[in-house]
Amino acid sequence: MTSRLVLAAWWGCWVDPIDHNGAVGLYRDEGVVLRTQKLGEADRIITLLTRANGRVRAVGKGVRRTRSKFGSRLEPFTHVDLQIYEGRSLDVVQQAETIASYGDRIVDDYTRYTSGTAMLETAERMTAEEKEPATQHFLLLVGGLRTLADGAHTPSLVLDAFLLRSLAVAGYAASFEDCARCTRPGPHPFFNVAAGGAVCPSCRPPGSVSPARETVQLLAALLTGDWPTADQTESRHRREGSGLVAAYLQWHLERGLRSMPLVERS
Amino acid sequence: MYEGVVQDLIDELGQLPGVGPKSAQRIAFHLLAADPVDVRRLITALTEVKEKVRFCRTCGNVAEEDQCRICRDTRRDLSVICVVEESKDVVAIEKTREFRGRYHVLGGAISPIEGIGPDDLRVKELMTRLADGSITELILATDPNLEGEATATYLARLVKPMGLRVTRLASGLPVGGDLEYADEVTLGRAFEGRRLLDV
Numbered sequence: 001m002t003s004r005l006v007l008a009a010w011w012g013c014w015v016d017p018i019d020h021n022g023a024v025g026l027y028r029d030e031g032v033v034l035r036t037q038k039l040g041e042a043d044r045i046i047t048l049l050t051r052a053n054g055r056v057r058a059v060g061k062g063v064r065r066t067r068s069k070f071g072s073r074l075e076p077f078t079h080v081d082l083q084i085y086e087g088r089s090l091d092v093v094q095q096a097e098t099i100a101s102y103g104d105r106i107v108d109d110y111t112r113y114t115s116g117t118a119m120l121e122t123a124e125r126m127t128a129e130e131k132e133p134a135t136q137h138f139l140l141l142v143g144g145l146r147t148l149a150d151g152a153h154t155p156s157l158v159l160d161a162f163l164l165r166s167l168a169v170a171g172y173a174a175s176f177e178d179c180a181r182c183t184r185p186g187p188h189p190f191f192n193v194a195a196g197g198a199v200c201p202s203c204r205p206p207g208s209v210s211p212a213r214e215t216v217q218l219l220a221a222l223l224t225g226d227w228p229t230a231d232q233t234e235s236r237h238r239r240e241g242s243g244l245v246a247a248y249l250q251w252h253l254e255r256g257l258r259s260m261p262l263v264e265r266s
Numbered sequence: 267m268y269e270g271v272v273q274d275l276i277d278e279l280g281q282l283p284g285v286g287p288k289s290a291q292r293i294a295f296h297l298l299a300a301d302p303v304d305v306r307r308l309i310t311a312l313t314e315v316k317e318k319v320r321f322c323r324t325c326g327n328v329a330e331e332d333q334c335r336i337c338r339d340t341r342r343d344l345s346v347i348c349v350v351e352e353s354k355d356v357v358a359i360e361k362t363r364e365f366r367g368r369y370h371v372l373g374g375a376i377s378p379i380e381g382i383g384p385d386d387l388r389v390k391e392l393m394t395r396l397a398d399g400s401i402t403e404l405i406l407a408t409d410p411n412l413e414g415e416a417t418a419t420y421l422a423r424l425v426k427p428m429g430l431r432v433t434r435l436a437s438g439l440p441v442g443g444d445l446e447y448a449d450e451v452t453l454g455r456a457f458e459g460r461r462l463l464d465v
Binding site: 035040041066067069070071072073075076077098101103104107108109110113114117118120121258259261262263 | 381423447
């Protein structure tokens, strides 16, 4: 109450709009559902990555009931157009319309589903602050889910491409050609997660690994979107590449993804 | 804050799902005002539920004996197993009186984002039950949400080499609803699963 009294003294009137039923905090945005958690009898807390408002947590009232007006619109992997009003502690979803539903096609294939879940968890972890705009992450996620649902590429390649690009958007782009320390032009035989990618023999820190040249080429192709090169790689190079990407991600996130050990690598 | 045991009771009640601090306080004062006989009956019920109730060794449903009532019932169809996520789902299906087979309770659904994988569910136990060759049909009745669908997809893939008939509960429009309010996925599923009207 003190703060309201102080504000009233500053502005010469009461300024809390909610108490006076004035302007209600209502906003419209589009977002991808990242995660849902049960709340009370029939509600769910929906975590979304939105285009304009970044990561948002909002309550979907009655969404667990079979007669819910939201139906499957607030299920993970769904790209929705939303109307949300700002609550005291959590926002509340008022309306939702589907823009694209990727869940149906992703869940039909268990390998695709586990890769997709890791993408959703990465998007959530990369946007640490709620309501901080993260448009690039949003666009990257929508593109990644579309590619995954289309099934044109191996799910684990789509996941690794998403992880590398997501890290790049966050400012942790790995170097696969020039030395990550001295920028000497490559290719270089060593790779060090802490150094930020490929390292030359003179800069090589202890604990560096020496992956196959094809593996490094694969990772570079995934980062730049060179799918013809990536699709032609052998499974052993894909496995090695996935290991490097997972280690690189864990180094920057500090804590591993819960979904990562459950990802099926075909 | 109340003193001693009253506050302890409010704190304990507040641990229950869906019970907030205000509700906990209301329940605590209801119990304080209630007849001691009623309160003792509640205490007995709570003690007995923890002492007597266990999980059925066959299906994982809640039971008071080694096996649940359904698994002990010899009149039920032994060739069909219906896979559900929780014991609550068994009750919901039993209410329909449509299913005469037996159940298998998984204890949840696959949710990688929560760190729950197939090894955290009663999947191995299901495979052991299917291995004896007496089962001809497996009905996947996991929840019609993403985790439930993923669990059904995983189980169907796992069971496929056994040559069983694997079915999934139908999805579609809820009875009594308006078509215009149905979301795209539900309406799409309803179209996929449309049936011939034999009139």
